[in-house]
Amino acid sequence: MNNKLSGWTDTIVAIATPPGIGAIGVIRISGEQAYDIVQKLFPSRNLKEQQANTLHVGFLKEKKNILDEVVISLFKKPFSYTGEDVIEISCHGSPFVQQQVLDALIRNGARLARPGEFTQRAFLNKKMDLTQAEAVGDLIASNTRASQKSAMNNMRGGFSKELKSLREELIKFSSLIELELDFSEEDVEFADRHQFSLLIQKISKVVNGLLASFKLGNVIKNGVSVAIVGKPNAGKSTLLNALLNENRAIVSDIEGTTRDTIEEIININGILFRLIDTAGIRQHSQDIIENMGVIKSREKIQQADIVLYLYDVNKMSTDELQAIVSEIKMENPNLLVVANKVDLYRENGFNHIQSEVFISAQQQTGIEELKMKLFDIAGGAEINKEDVVITNARHYAALSQVSKSLHEIEEAIERKLPGDLLSVDLNECLQYLGEITGEITNEDRLDYIFSKFCIGK
């Protein structure tokens, strides 16, 4: 095979299980020499004569040296993960044993795989397209139901199916326009401009929907940060503990108890929220350390995805609350106002219309309602739909370019520009669409994408 991709014909090997001691460790080999190399270490059976997809127990030996007793799984080209001959060796899960086996395989002709190289080969051998390969990486990195679900959906081809059908429809028009160019002297129009315009509008709608889903995609992949802010003694640390269901932060009735910010993660219905407990903000503290904490609290307000303003319902007038709310909104419009200490609340004439949730952090009432509110603000209701969600920045960037060129095509049609100009925009659009699924790509880009994977994947 003469492929310009570096070392594609090598037989690659890597430990596929995580580093450290385990019950078993799996070593994976893929490539033309896989059977020959393993055969040199596995004398008890002739591997090439065995059926594909069978398991074999035996000793792995290098000359007289027994390396381990192992189970070998055989896959035959093209019916394997990579599309090549693949053998998996399950050995005992000692890091030392695994390293011995790995070294022996390398001595006998295999090369250590780069990160993601097995999946890269699966892509090169057309076992999956680029978005599916990327989804394998996302699936391994997934840590919530939502991120797992979206990665699994993409791995099964949900996203690429959507893109491919758009691309195919565009290609149809593109070839009609190319045809017009061949007959340019005769001034014919094979591609009905009205139909074409309708198609572009339809595609734009899908692309813009995908682009819009990136916001949710980010939430799914990276979680949501929530800064809990408010005056000293409002009950911020008590609330953090209530949400975590453990005594993480120190609580006391001394104002200025929390000095530095504390961050903890909770999972609400499959979305990760990073809760940030901050130092209470009061205007005139003489305490330098407390003041430093307060400056940090201000920063957190600006950086957070959601600001949760907590106040003591018994100690706040409507006017003051309104003033504070509008001040915070200037820093960050994503504000959730929460009234605390309702267990002490006696009707005192205050009208707390600004508050959306009433809780007692100490008595743990209203906490579930607060969690639901956070989930809703993060767009949680959307994650259970079957729609494709963009979670990958590379896809987002390429789709933004697609959207831009669609816009240009639309304009070109409207201004009745000639076919050769249309064709330039159209090709650009097809180029960007093709880059997402990997139908069009370059070697460096691929190496970069797969280098983000773990070794053995």
Ligand SMILES: Nc1nc2c(c(=O)[nH]1)N(C=O)[C@@H](CNc1ccc(C(=O)N[C@@H](CCC(=O)O)C(=O)O)cc1)CN2
């Ligand atoms: N032991 C082991 N477990 C694993 C994997 C693996 O490679 N090895 N996987 C890897 O990440 C995942 C499963 N995904 C896989 C996808 C395709 C094939 C495969 O051999 N496909 C062939 C044959 C299909 C068939 O026989 O029906 C093919 O597509 O041609 C294997 C695993 C998770 N668990």
Ligand SMILES: Nc1nc2c(ncn2[C@@H]2O[C@H](COP(=O)(O)OP(=O)(O)OP(=O)(O)O)[C@@H](O)[C@H]2O)c(=O)[nH]1
């Ligand atoms: N009755 C009642 N007391 C509460 C409630 N929430 C918190 N407290 C009390 O209010 C006091 C202050 O609570 P903290 O959680 O330390 O307040 P904080 O906002 O973190 O204060 P700083 O860290 O100083 O900014 C403690 O004595 C808590 O027990 C509540 O819902 N009801």
Ligand SMILES: [Mg+2]
């Ligand atoms: Mg505190």
